[in-house]
Amino acid sequence: MTMRVDAKVVMLGKESVGKTSLVERYVHHRFLVGPYQNTIGAAFVAKPIQVGDKVVTLGIWDTAGSERYEAMSRIYYRGARAAIVCYDLTDTSSFQRAKFWVKEVQNCEEHCKIYLCGTKVDLIESDRGLRQVDYHDVQDFADEIGAQHFETSSKTGNNVDELFQKVAEDFNSISFQFMTEETGQNTCQGGYRNEADKKIALQPHF
Numbered sequence: 717m718t719m720r721v722d723a724k725v726v727m728l729g730k731e732s733v734g735k736t737s738l739v740e741r742y743v744h745h746r747f748l749v750g751p752y753q754n755t756i757g758a759a760f761v762a763k764p765i766q767v768g769d770k771v772v773t774l775g776i777w778d779t780a781g782s783e784r785y786e787a788m789s790r791i792y793y794r795g796a797r798a799a800i801v802c803y804d805l806t807d808t809s810s811f812q813r814a815k816f817w818v819k820e821v822q823n824c825e826e827h828c829k830i831y832l833c834g835t836k837v838d839l840i841e842s843d844r845g846l847r848q849v850d851y852h853d854v855q856d857f858a859d860e861i862g863a864q865h866f867e868t869s870s871k872t873g874n875n876v877d878e879l880f881q882k883v884a885e886d887f888n889s890i891s892f893q894f895m896t897e898e899t900g901q902n903t904c905q906g907g908y909r910n911e912a913d914k915k916i917a918l919q920p921h922f
């Protein structure tokens with residue numbers, strides 16, 4: 717079965733920050749336990765989401781965080797309308813890496829909205845001493861770059877639906893804005909700049 721994708725969303729961030737777990741929680745409502753398996757290349761999943769009286773289908777690309785796949789991850793944010801840039805609240809270096817991805821996206825995709833996502837908040841809730849990334853520091857950075865900021869747990873589901881809902885709502889209101897302000901047509905339709913981008917983005921991978 718094929719599904720029409722409205723908005724391309726890309727998950728970015730250092731390896732093991734929990735990108736795949738976020739997608740698993742959001743799409744399949746589950747948290748996989750067991751040995752950590754790193755993503756190779758990227759994985760794609762589409763999910764329809766209700767926004768008011770409309771349905772927006774998000775096409776989510778879950779990229780590999782390993783620096784080995786950095787060049788490949790760049791391919792996946794091409795034409796993206798939203799980038800969920802993840803960092804692990806218990807790992808300072810992952811926030812540095814998140815800043816790297818923010819710069820990349822800002823430089824290459826001017827129409828891509830950025831969402832900063834601090835993961836594994838359940839760990840902090842059970843032991844505050846584990847927090848290595850300060851909420852207010854990230855909020856200041858988010859304000860500076862005009863991004864939304866969430867702290868989530870894929871283990872408990874805390875704030876995960878809210879994050880993706882916000883992505884879909886923002887996409888919907890931006891495309892509505894284009895529709896009313898520009899030509900009277902929805903210029904964001906498909907979430908891609910042109911057919912070539914669409915073909916690249918929808919090719920099955922791995």
Ligand SMILES: Nc1nc2c(ncn2[C@@H]2O[C@H](COP(=O)(O)OP(=O)(O)OP(=O)(O)O)[C@@H](O)[C@H]2O)c(=O)[nH]1
Nearest residue numbers: 731732733734735736737754755781836869870871
């Ligand atoms: N406690 C807790 N552990 C988490 C959470 N999210 C992910 N993890 C764990 O963190 C590890 C890495 O999670 P992944 O979702 O595979 O991370 P990833 O960012 O997709 O990793 P790459 O594929 O290497 O880029 C796994 O052992 C997960 O179980 C969370 O919200 N809470």
